[in-house]
Amino acid sequence: MKLSHLQKYILGLGYAEKDKFGRGKILHFYEKQKRPPKMEDRVNIVTKSLERLIDKGFLIGYGVRTPKKWFIKEIKLTVAGRKTARGLQGKQVPLPLK
Numbered sequence: 001m002k003l004s005h006l007q008k009y010i011l012g013l014g015y016a017e018k019d020k021f022g023r024g025k026i027l028h029f030y031e032k033q034k035r036p037p038k039m040e041d042r043v044n045i046v047t048k049s050l051e052r053l054i055d056k057g058f059l060i061g062y063g064v065r066t067p068k069k070w071f072i073k074e075i076k077l078t079v080a081g082r083k084t085a086r087g088l089q090g091k092q093v094p095l096p097l098k
Contacts, residue, residue, distance in 0.1 A: 006049050008088055014077035015085035022074055058084060
């Protein structure tokens with residue numbers, strides 16, 4: 001299963017936290033980039049990544065669900081998410097060479 005860099009970052013945060021954590025910590029992912037997207041786009045990207053990780057069974061989302069939209073406030077790793085995050089800790093990160 002292929003995961004994006006943001007999804008790997010989210011799993012790594014969850015593995016380090018050991019409990020529920022908020023969405024604010026995830027937005028720090030974009031501070032390292034040279035040209036980060038606008039704040040509105042960041043929120044949409046993070047929301048879609050969280051929803052996809054929840055659908056895959058790696059996360060549990062806490063918040064409010066309306067018929068059309070999720071309002072996720074906190075998240076927590078599942079057992080499968082912890083196992084995947086532990087596997088990601090051992091893999092070498094590729095260098096950004098061009």
